[in-house]
Amino acid sequence: MLHLILFLFFGVICVAGAINLLAQSHPINSALSLIVVMASLAGEYLLLGAEFLAAVQVIVYAGAIMVLFVITIMLLNAGAEERTRGSRVAILLGVPGVMIGAVLIAWTLLFRSNTTSVSIGALPGGPQAIARLLFHQFLLPFEITSVLILIAIMGAVVLASRPDAVAKPHHTDTPKAMPELVGAGKER
Amino acid sequence: MRRTRTQAKARARAHAPHKRKTEDSLSIATFLIISIIKSVAVIGVLLTAVAYSVWLERKVSAHIQNRWGPTRVGWFGLLQPLADGAKFIFKEDLTQPHVYKPLYIAAPMIAMTFAITSISVVPFGNSIYIPETHVGHFFTIPEIDTPLEITDLNIGLLLILGVTSMGVYGVALAGWASNNKYSLLGGLRASAQMISYEVSLGLSLIPVLIKSGSLSLRAIVESQAHLHWNFFYFPFGTVAFFTYLISAYAETNRTPFDLPEAESELVAGYHTEYSAMKFAMFFMAEYANMVTVACLATLLFFGGWLGPVFGPPILAMVLPIIWFCLKVFFFMFLYVWVRWTLPRFRYDQLMAFGWKVLLPVAVANIVLTSLYVAMTS
Numbered sequence: 001m002l003h004l005i006l007f008l009f010f011g012v013i014c015v016a017g018a019i020n021l022l023a024q025s026h027p028i029n030s031a032l033s034l035i036v037v038m039a040s041l042a043g044e045y046l047l048l049g050a051e052f053l054a055a056v057q058v059i060v061y062a063g064a065i066m067v068l069f070v071i072t073i074m075l076l077n078a079g080a081e082e083r084t085r086g087s088r089v090a091i092l093l094g095v096p097g098v099m100i101g102a103v104l105i106a107w108t109l110l111f112r113s114n115t116t117s118v119s120i121g122a123l124p125g126g127p128q129a130i131a132r133l134l135f136h137q138f139l140l141p142f143e144i145t146s147v148l149i150l151i152a153i154m155g156a157v158v159l160a161s162r163p164d165a166v167a168k169p170h171h172t173d174t175p176k177a178m179p180e181l182v183g184a185g186k187e188r
Numbered sequence: 189m190r191r192t193r194t195q196a197k198a199r200a201r202a203h204a205p206h207k208r209k210t211e212d213s214l215s216i217a218t219f220l221i222i223s224i225i226k227s228v229a230v231i232g233v234l235l236t237a238v239a240y241s242v243w244l245e246r247k248v249s250a251h252i253q254n255r256w257g258p259t260r261v262g263w264f265g266l267l268q269p270l271a272d273g274a275k276f277i278f279k280e281d282l283t284q285p286h287v288y289k290p291l292y293i294a295a296p297m298i299a300m301t302f303a304i305t306s307i308s309v310v311p312f313g314n315s316i317y318i319p320e321t322h323v324g325h326f327f328t329i330p331e332i333d334t335p336l337e338i339t340d341l342n343i344g345l346l347l348i349l350g351v352t353s354m355g356v357y358g359v360a361l362a363g364w365a366s367n368n369k370y371s372l373l374g375g376l377r378a379s380a381q382m383i384s385y386e387v388s389l390g391l392s393l394i395p396v397l398i399k400s401g402s403l404s405l406r407a408i409v410e411s412q413a414h415l416h417w418n419f420f421y422f423p424f425g426t427v428a429f430f431t432y433l434i435s436a437y438a439e440t441n442r443t444p445f446d447l448p449e450a451e452s453e454l455v456a457g458y459h460t461e462y463s464a465m466k467f468a469m470f471f472m473a474e475y476a477n478m479v480t481v482a483c484l485a486t487l488l489f490f491g492g493w494l495g496p497v498f499g500p501p502i503l504a505m506v507l508p509i510i511w512f513c514l515k516v517f518f519f520m521f522l523y524v525w526v527r528w529t530l531p532r533f534r535y536d537q538l539m540a541f542g543w544k545v546l547l548p549v550a551v552a553n554i555v556l557t558s559l560y561v562a563m564t565s
Contacts, residue, residue: 002216028291028364035357055346059390063353064383070357071379074364074372126342127403 003047010043026080031069038062050125218332226338227308234307238475239269241520248524279464284366287461291365296462296469299358303476306351309344310483311337311406313493313508335406336509344405345397348484349390352439356382358473359441359448363458374457377535378441378448384542385438385445391550392431395424395557396488409492419489424557429489431550436481438542440474443527447535482519490515 017036024030038061045054109115124130134142243258243265250257258265283292313336320331341347356379363375396418397403400411412418418425438445449457459470486492495511497504533541 028361032291032357032361039354051341051343052346055343055350058350059346059353063350063356064386067353067356067360067379067383070360071376074360074376127346 007044007047010040010047014040014044025083027073028070031066031073034069035062035066038066048125049123052125052127052130222332222334223338226334230307230338231304234304234476234479235472237479238472239273241475241478242272242471243269244520245524245527248521249528252525252528273468276465276468281464281466284461286367288365288367291361292461293466295358295362295365296466296473297358298361299355299473300469300476302351302355302358303473303480306348306480307476307483308338309341309347309405310480310487311335311340311409311492312512314505316505337406340404340406342402342404342407345393345403345408345488348480349386349393352477352480353382353386355473355477358470359458362462362470366458366461368461370454370456371458371460374448374454374460377454378458381441381445381447381538381542382439384539385435385546388431388542388546388550389435389439391547391554392428392435393488394550394554395421395428398554398557398561399425405487405492409487409494412491413494415491417489417491424553424560425489427549427553428557429485431546431553432489433485435542435546436485437523437526438538440477440481442474442478442523444530444533445538446532447538450532478520478523479516482516482523485519486512486515 014037017033017040021030021033021037024033038057042054042057042062045051045057124133246268247257247265258268261267261271283289315333315335318329318332321329323329359382360375360379363371363373363378366372396408399418399421400408402408402411419429420426437443441448448454449459454460459467462470492515493508493512495508497507499507
């Protein structure tokens with residue numbers, strides 16, 4: 001009973017955050033809504049008994065990746081977006097399309113798949129169980145993924161570095177004019 | 189959840205085989221009541237500790253500088269925190285017209301919420317045991333056997349790391365929403381610094397986890413029995429402790445890493461535009477984070493509540509809490525001591541130190557510890 005109430009609570013927050021993410025016009029509000037979505041997803045994972053996944057969800061997504069989002073928005077000083085009417089096709093086709101998709105997924109999961117409901121904690125969700133899976137059964141995919149991420153980081157560094165920055169000694173750089181730093185935007 | 193509770197039950201049974209009833213036999217109502225009582229008590233103690241660490245900070249820093257510090261309110265100025273609180277409440281709460289209001293108001297709440305949340309998995313001692321008692325004819329208090337913490341999660345340490353990583357938002361959003369150059373610079377500095385040092389903070393704890401083999405703080409403490417404190421696990425535990433302590437100081441924005449609020453450059457950093465209780469909330473969040481860091485250092489490296497236990501049952505129940513408090517007090521004192529001993533870093537030095545010194549040391553420590561454990565076990 002308590003589990004069901006909490007499940008619905010986090011579910012409602014999650015969906016509300018996702019809708020708010022789309023409805024907000026200022027990027028920072030959208031980013032914060034995304035954090036709410038991530039955090040409530042972590043709550044759902046916790047309710048399913050996947051404790052480790054919940055903690056990692058908070059640490060990695062809500063705590064690290066979204067912080068970078070927020071900092072980028074702050075640094076770029078992105079203002080509020082202009083409202084557009086949106087295309088009529090998106091409303092006429094998109095909304096029913098999303099609804100049909102959701103119904104189809106729910107129907108498939110409920111009646112056409114062989115998944116049955118299990119009691120909470122029956123599936124491996126603790127750190128030890130996940131470590132055993134990662135480092136025994138799925139060791140090769142795990143290591144390959146880590147190499148892939150390393151390559152991505154190196155690629156980002158190569159793309160982001162200026163070619164002349166390596167050749168020139170640092171202290172001869174003439175100070176450039178600082179871009180104007182203001183917080184929440186001047187138009188307010 | 190059920191697994192956690194059964195594990196806690198098993199641990200409790202291993203500790204006290206004579207206790208017949210266990211936590212599972214409590215009804216949900218009793219469970220809720222006990223949880224609420226524990227939460228209220230822990231938050232009350234935490235906020236009191238926060239208030240008195242401010243007093244400690246003022247007193248110790250005064251003595252380091254050959255001054256007296258607060259002396260007027262109460263003996264040794266002991267009522268000064270109450271006077272401060274009253275002052276904060278009655279100050280005018282200014283909201284500048286140029287701020288972005290929703291986030292400006294939300295930021296101190298976010299900082300405070302996450303600072304308080306992380307205390308929920310910190311165990312203060314073994315467990316409380318109250319036998320079944322009858323009050324009058326109708327009212328019976330059932331037998332209570334509950335661990336001395338709000339909840340015993342088996343991912344307790346990860347929860348603390350996750351919650352502290354969310355604490356960045358309070359600072360960053362405060363700096364941005366204030367719409368002020370000093371605030372924004374402070375907020376950006378704080379978030380960059382906290383993200384950088386979070387990496388080495390997390391990595392510095394892994395040798396401890398390798399040694400104890402659990403993420404539950406209670407299990408980590410119990411693995412350090414008989415003075416096998418992780419600090420004395422030379423050299424791995426000792427190196428881990430110092431990397432942890434340094435990154436934790438940076439994580440809580442304390443001297444020598446207090447660049448986000450460097451007075452000489454940024455007025456007051458991210459809380460420049462805040463006044464009255466909103467400012468006090470940032471202040472309390474900072475001290476609550478310090479208390480959490482001190483608790484974590486005690487639990488992970490200095491054996492938590494473990495210490496000599498003797499005397500009658502009631503004393504034996506209280507002594508572990510006293511040991512725990514004394515160890516935490518030492519770390520709070522160390523914070524102040526370091527603050528008035530070391531000068532502030534320059535910003536590039538701070539970043540270089542975090543990424544080029546602390547992180548490699550933490551990673552090397554992990555590799556060496558796992559090699560050592562693999563060879564000896």
